[in-house]
Amino acid sequence: MAENTPRTAYTVDSLLAVTVQVFNDRGYDGTSMEDLSRAAGISKSSIYHHVRGKEELLRLAVGRALDALFAILEEPAAVTGPAVDRLEHVVRRTTEVLLAELPYVTLLLRVRGNTATEQWALERRRDFDHRVAELLRAAVTAGELRADVEPRMATRLLFGMINSIVEWYRPGAKGTDGVADAVVHLAFDGLRAR
Structure with missing residues (x-):
């Protein structure tokens, strides 16, 4: 928000949308409360009216993606x-959530474990990945997926493909329709047992 525009009444959600954009542009570590204040067009004290600080904003943002x-x-x-x-x-749904919550998932994928909140987010991501790997392992055991690719590796490859979407996807850009269908087609035509 430009400095000369009228101030907007902020809610935690609207503040979070601005915060996520700034975190994604500057990095969490490279963002100060002053940066957030300037981007939102409100005072730092107004931000503190809604949250305790920058780390709480990070937790709310990555928590939204994880939830x-x-x-x-x-x-x-x-x-x-x-x-x-x-x-x-x-x-399919993981891809759809990534597309629907692109800024929030992008931020989640960029956390590195430098703070308690980042460590919490990484642990939850590992738990999610583990649960998907168990599902993949069950499909292999049932003979529904090929057994010659180790399930943890297959899970990492699946998420590598899905997570890379944050690097190139731009909503509304030509050629980006049907992303979830393409992910499912590429993944499962290559993984299914024949």
Whole structure:
């Protein structure tokens, strides 16, 4: 927000949207409360009215992304049916959540463990990855996916493909329709047992 524009009444959610953009542009460590204040067009004391500080903003932002990802694992299609179908659902929905929550997931993927909040986020990401790896392992055991690729490696490769989307995807850009379908097609046509 430019300095000469009228001030907007901020909520935690609207403040968070500005904060995530600044964190993604400057990095968490490279962002000061003054940077956030300037970007939001409000005083630092106004920010402190909503949150205790920069680390709480980080926790709220990455928590939003993590909560959306973990919610996928509780969806009916993720808990019932053949393991391969559940895994396909999780992969599709993970991609859809990434696209819907792009700035928040981008921030989540950039945390490095330098603070308690970043360590918490990394631990939750590992838990999510572990749960998906268990699902992949179940599909391999059931003979639904090829057994010649170690499940943890296959999980890392799947998430490598999905997570790389944050680097190139721009909403509305030509040629970016059908991303979730493309991820599922590429992943499962290559992983399915023949």
